[in-house]
Amino acid sequence: MEVKTSLLDNMIGVGDMVLLEPLNEDSFIVNLRNRFDHNEIYTYIGSVVISMNPYRSLPIYTPQKVEEYRNRNFYELSPHIYALADEAYRSLRDQDKDQCILITGESGAGKTEASKLVMSYVAAVCGKGQEVNKVKEQLLQSNPVLEAFGNAKTMRNDNSSRFGKYMDIEFDFKGDPLGGVISNYLLEKSRVCKQPRGERNFHIFYQLLSGASDDTLMKLKLDRDFSKYNYLSLDSANVNGLDDAASFRTVRNAMQIVGFMEAEVQSVLELVAAVLKLGNIEFKPESRVNGFDESRVKDKNDLKEMCELLGIEQSVLERAFSYRTVEAKMEKMSTTLNVAQAYYARDALAKNLYSRLFSWLVTRINESIKAQAKTRHKVMGVLDIYGFEIFEVRDNSFEQFIINYCNEKLQQIFIELTLREEQEEYIREDIEWTNIEYFNNAIICDLIENNQNGILAMLDEECLRPGTVTDDTFLDKLNTICAEHQHFESRLNKNSKFLTDHSLPHSCFRIQHYAGKVLYRVEGFVDKNNDLLYRDLSQAMYKATHSLMRQLFPEGNPAKVNLKRPPTAGFQFKASVGVLMKNLQTKNPNYIRCIKPNDKKVAHIFTDSLVCHQVRYLGLVENVRVRRAGYAFRQPYESCLERYKMLCKKTWPHWRGPARDGVEVLLTDCSVPTEEFAYGRSKIFIRNPRTLFTLEERRRACLEDLATLIQKIYRGWKSRTHFLLLKKSQVVVAAWYRRYAQQNKYQKIKSATLVMQSFIRGWKARNILRQLKYEKRCKEAVTTIAAYWHGTQARRELRRLKEEARRKHAVAIIWAYWLGLQVRREYRKFFRANAGKKIYDFTIQRIMQKYFLGLKTTTMSPMDNTWPAKPYGFLEGAHTQLRRIFHLWRCKKYRGQFTEEKKAVYEEKLEASEIFKDKKALYPSSVSQPFKGDYLEIQKNPKYQKLNSAMEEKVLLADLVNKINRANGKGSPRLFLLTKSNFVLADQKTGQVKASVPLPDLASVSVSTQSDGFFALKLKEGSASASKGDFLLSSEHLIEIITKLHRIGTTAADRDQINIDISDEFLVQFKQDKVCVKFIQGGPKNGNSAACKRKNNRLLEVSVPSP
Ligand SMILES: Nc1ncnc2c1ncn2[C@@H]1O[C@H](COP(=O)(O)OP(=O)(O)OP(=O)(O)O)[C@@H](O)[C@H]1O
């Protein structure tokens, strides 16, 4: 919730002087002092802000403060310059009204600081953005530049502005700054050449000498020592709290930000240096033949350096300091200058040079900060101009006269605008306008500025008049013309009432300004108004090669010689003030009236007389009177109702109807006299501050009551809440305690009950036990008795039965014996003849039957060797025979299953076994290998097609064998084919038949006893084939080959059986020689196969690996 506050809250004294009661100068100052003592440096007069200079930094300009005052109503918070700035800015932004902020006050009262605070506030609250920030920065940085060149230390202010400044800040429709225009008024240029005691020249001279680098100073031909320059006063060259060197850096930086080029800065510094040099030029008299003294430059060094700096021909300037050309009616005359005139010319040049430089700086800054966009913009003007000046100790001169004239104009516009505003508000609010009595200073303005007989007009007239013109002739003129004027006073006045007034010297006149009387000394008026610079000097300046210099002295251009006199200083000032006033009149004014509390420039001191003096000449009391001439206080109905609604039951706490009705009800209820207020359209107007304070007082009392009520209710609520809390807690505690106590009690009862229960149960159980035991004993006794009884009975019965059985049994036995006897007699009679043989046969038959059935378990496999053991010894021979017969029978059954081929195979295998079993070690490994016969697949393989076709008979065996070479024992592969009638050896690769031997030519076959595959086919001696010799071959299928050879021999009818010779040494006939082939058991290194080696001509050794 937004907290509604008001200026009236926590006020120290009164925040708004309009509410001051009683209103007089004393109460005014007491109020100011009271507030000042409490650090409240701002006080309002309606919308005017009075600002007291605190001479110390107060924590009231922080960003938080800016936020606090931002978008708040003027009277909502305690008085502050930010409230005024905010009001002006919002009115400019939201209502499209151009604003001006007029800051007045005497030197050192804080005008410049106030103007900077306003600018910084506006900069803080207006829009942001890169471009906007740049503009803001340029506007703010123009201040240090102008302050360096236009401010100086004076007795009253260490940073006194020696020029008037009006700055228009331009904004776009959004309220963002676009740029600005600065106007300057009347620079106090006399300060360039001469400063009163305790004061300094403009800051820039000191800043340049202290802050510039050695290099820069050398270029400018300057020396750091202030004492080397006549124009610099020495007694206060160093000011406490001012760091000139640092300021110089700030200024250079500010110039850069504002947009000065480096060359421009350099030019400006050169001109500053030139002014210092100019001050050092001195003159000496030189007598001329005509008896007049002529001035000559004493020491030309400074002149030379200055000329070098500016690019001026030294002789031209030197001449300009000695001669003066006067032109009248096309005639040129040259007159010499005496030393005094030369000094006058020098100082005039320095002053002009500096003031023109200053004006140029303002123009240059304006060029940089001027708004770029041509669109319509809103304007906020800030006027920081010298306040009313009255010197008591020093003479008031032309400058004070001008300044005070300006302040008269400002006062006039103030009165005009305040009244106009007041009147406008009354009309707007539909309140009757009653004429306000106030002092109108138009008459004083007229005295000064009237075109016919105004003081300025007369001064101009005097200056332009031919003949001798002095300040005294000017005073005379004033005395004659203004004599009747009621605000003009002079000793020589025809009005004799001042003839005896000794406070008014003869060379002075006095004007009764609205702020008080001021005594002016006429001395210097004419000269200062003339502001004469000899044309020779301006022409010399124009001749300079320094471009800025030429710009500053355009009248020195010989092509534009103007014989008309330049406008006087007074005239120029009047004109610019006129323009300023016109400008201000179109804007909505906002006033800041600055007051300085003491002359010592220190904090916490409030000098009544000094403040009183300022209050008087700022016309502040008058200001309050004007403000409250009609109604002292006004407030929108809503705020009024909000603030005072607690004073009336009908409006408290809420008023439902329109605010105006609410206020009416409220005021009637409070019995405020009807003449004390008037109802406007949106505001209530209260005539007398007293009425307001009565309302405030009642409100305060009411608030106290309300506060008491709130306090009462709050305390009641708090105590009640506390009590309820305690009560609740007590109930909780009690509940817990009761629970605990009950639990304890319950536990006790429970354990007691258990004890009792156990005792009772025990007793009961024992009772039952006793009962049961008794019953059991009873039962046992009965049983025992019954048992005994039954036993007796049973024994008795048993005895009876035994007796009876004995009797029955004896009968049965006798009967059985009798029957047996009978049967045996019958059996013997019938059976005795052939029973033995039948029983024997039957028994034997049964035994045999059982024996044969027992043999059923044996299998049909010929391999099965099992046979049941013989059961009876008498069956031994039959048992063996039966076994043999059964075996033969099952072998026959087995063989019956064979096909013819299979039969042939087995026959071959059988034959092989007959030949080799137990004779050759190779045999056992061949048993499991079936005899395939054709290992080469000679029928199918197309490779052996030719060989196959060459064979006339069926090939029984075809295999790859190695034919052993006698020469080295190595084998060469041969195809071995066997048919019924011959065997053939053919080449393995070509299939070409190498040898074909008819089987009848084969005598025998030799093989070893070992596991090798070597065999020799020995041919019958004298046969046809024997001529080639025997064949020593080796084959993996040796067993098969030999078996097949043997079998063919066996089955062939036409020849003998082939001999098979099995021994480890045999002879082989190779062509003519017989070679012995010897088989030995070889070592493991020979591998798995047997290797043949020739040992000598007659011996081939075959080593066979051990099995
Ligand atoms: N609001 C302020 N807070 C703190 N110090 C202030 C304030 N206003 C002014 N001062 C002090 O007072 C001095 C003089 O103020 P300022 O230069 O603004 O006076 P001025 O009215 O412009 O004087 P002049 O007419 O000579 O230019 C400042 O240098 C500063 O030290």
Ligand SMILES: [Mg+2]
């Ligand atoms: Mg100032």
